[in-house]
Amino acid sequence: LVNHWAWKRIKDLFPKDSLDSSTVLVLVNAVYFKGQWNQKFKEENTVEEKFWLNKDESKPVQMMKQTNSFNFMSLEDVQAKILEIPYKGSELSMMVLLPDEVDGLQELEDQLTAEKLIAWTSPQNMRKRQVDLYLPRFKVEESYDLVPTLQALGMVDAFRDGVADFSGMTGGRDLVVSKVFHKCFVEVTEEGTEAAAATGVEIIERAGRNSESFRCNHPFLFLIKHIKTNSILFCGRVSSP
Numbered sequence: 001l002v003n004h005w006a007w008k009r010i011k012d013l014f015p016k017d018s019l020d021s022s023t024v025l026v027l028v029n030a031v032y033f034k035g036q037w038n039q040k041f042k043e044e045n046t047v048e049e050k051f052w053l054n055k056d057e058s059k060p061v062q063m064m065k066q067t068n069s070f071n072f073m074s075l076e077d078v079q080a081k082i083l084e085i086p087y088k089g090s091e092l093s094m095m096v097l098l099p100d101e102v103d104g105l106q107e108l109e110d111q112l113t114a115e116k117l118i119a120w121t122s123p124q125n126m127r128k129r130q131v132d133l134y135l136p137r138f139k140v141e142e143s144y145d146l147v148p149t150l151q152a153l154g155m156v157d158a159f160r161d162g163v164a165d166f167s168g169m170t171g172g173r174d175l176v177v178s179k180v181f182h183k184c185f186v187e188v189t190e191e192g193t194e195a196a197a198a199t200g201v202e203i204i205e206r207a208g209r210n211s212e213s214f215r216c217n218h219p220f221l222f223l224i225k226h227i228k229t230n231s232i233l234f235c236g237r238v239s240s241p
Helices: 002-006 105-111 114-120 147-152
Strands: 025-033 047-052 058-075 080-086 092-099 127-136 138-145 177-188 212-215 220-226 231-238
Touching: 047 127, 058 212, 080 127, 080 212, 092 105, 105 220, 138 147, 138 231, 147 177, 177 231
Parallel strands: 025 177, 127 212
Antiparallel strands: 047 058, 058 080, 058 127, 080 092, 092 220, 138 177, 220 231
16 A cells, blocks of 8 residues: 555555565655756767776666756866756756766765865856766666664664554554665656756856866766755765666
8 A cells, every 4th residue: 555655756665575464654755856957968969888887897878968068176186077967947956976087986985075065066166167968877776774774873762662652643652663664766868958048148167169078987976956055865876877
């Protein structure tokens, strides 16, 4: 019944055989995101290219391409680049953090902190540049059992018979949390809506007459954030699209 309720929101919420007749109370958190780009990728520009899993192995992917004006920054201290791709409506955007080296993702992750991320992506540091963007189609789908994590954070009583107290919900103390599932699904394709024409002048910082190249053909990080509040809604790693 719960899976049927959640089906249109996120498919196969619970792992097979994870619920049985003894399950009474389950905590559920389900998130689905599929945004429309502010400037869509043209499908005729999508071609098969190699995505390097490491320095020795690669796999074929469908690589999308567009040349446009994006917020861009080159990081000298961690040898990586950041690009912001806005979604339709200008409320959300995807930040792509791409290491310069094929095997540079671990170093980038090791040095990534909330403070650095805020500084790197601040309007004062990002600059409008003309960029040749190559981004693979990808899906990220992950499921998590959060019981061990919540217990490690100190939420213990909710899972213990005779100790858990959900009397505010039922009037009794016969409920105990059996499972805590979290599932996340993110899909990135060419789909999007062309930006409407607008009056005004936008100043773009250019490196001479050349475009920057931002080719995501090896492992990278992505963040989906709410622009006004700078809140991160999703964070993920693409290592094998």
